Amino acid sequence: MVQVGLVVAILSSSSALHIHQTDSLDSGVAGNHDLVFVHTPYNFGHTVENSVMFGPEVTYSEKQEFIQSMGGFATSKEGGASWDHVNKIKAPDGEVWGHNNPDLQGNSSVGCPYYYTPQKYWPKDLAENYFGAKKVFGVLRDPYEHLVALFRGQIKGYGGDGSSDFQTCDINNAIKKQMKAYIAGDRYMSGCTLVPQAEYFNGEYGISIPIDNRKFPDNLNEIFKEHGYSTLHIKSEDVIHVTGCQNAWAADFDVETKGLVRQVYKRDFELLCKHFGYCDDQEDTCLTRIPGMCPLTHYQWVEDPASGVMGGRYAKKEQPSPPTPEELKANKKAMAAQGPHPLDVRGVGERFVAYEKACDSECEGNVQYFNKNLAR
Secondary structure, X not given: OOOOOEOOOOOOOOOOOOOOOOOXXXXXOOOOOOEEEOOOOOOOHHHHHHHHHOOOOOOHHHHHHHHHHOOOOOOOOOOOOOHHHHHHHOOOOOOOOHHHOHHHOOEOOOOOEHHHOOHHHOOHHHHHHHHOOOEEEEEEOOHHHHHHHHHHHOEEOEEEOOOHHHHHOOHHHXXXXXXXXXXXXXXXXXXXXXXXXXXXXXXXXXXXXXXXXXXXXXXXXXXXXXXXXXOOOOOHHHOOOEOOOOOOOHHHOOHHHHHHHHHHOHHHHHHHHHHHOOOOOOOOOOOOOOOOOOOOOOEEEEEOHHHOOOOEEEEEOOOOOOOOHHHHHHHHHHHHHHOXXXXXXXXXXXXXXXXXXXXXXXXXXXXXXHHHHOOO
């Protein structure tokens, strides 16, 4: 199964990653700089890691090339990059967290890469070296919406099950099968992407600063400021997100599927209530601050430069309805302004034809890649 739902097409390029020479990872620290990141899978972890490691002159495709050099999204690659290499390509004041950290390559005792594995399964010396005395932060996501992202990303070995359900956007059937497999005992399947987020809040190095995914990335940018990271800032074009089956969302889950989700992720719902006041464990939600993350059958994109780094947000329609040409145009414009994303606004059960371009010539290669490889 090709990685068709997440924007991971690596465009051929003769340009190399820009070089930054630093003496050591700890040199030049200003302010308190007391944070360290835990990558809860499929919660914008790669966006965080790449935004804080590279300088602004490093392009989107170059960052994707680095992810591939570290084994891609689905697998670790022990020896994929040395500290010497990382120190040369990181920004002088950058942080090397999670997937980008050479020490976290290789698989844990549960069979997942260390950077996706709950911290309690890490060797003691590895955990002590990575976390030290720093404050641990991570992103907390609504379980229904989290599972929607897994399905829409459709990366084999990293949340995607490789079934034909993606071709028809049948998210309910796909997630129901995954929940039953998890309950039957396959807890660490697909790169730990189905492990409850609550597992990453446990133990000595558990997450103590949760980031509300519904307000990402604006809220994390504020956290960076509060902790002395004056140069770290996630911009709209930094955000890596899914694009497949945009009209598939949590409301497509039937009663049985939602019941299974609540059974598996009971503690995650409790954390959402405790930290953010989201206490309705049956709520259908989407990420209204990020283009491409809400269904156009129920939401429409509204430009609002004052709303955050994305320059707009999705507003709920009074009544569900097929998107109008104007609504499709606004959504396409928002996607294009963010970066080189293809566009897929199929509804559940609709036949797939091809990804549309949501940008100008700079992302033509991405769209051709998706259309060429979909059937494989």
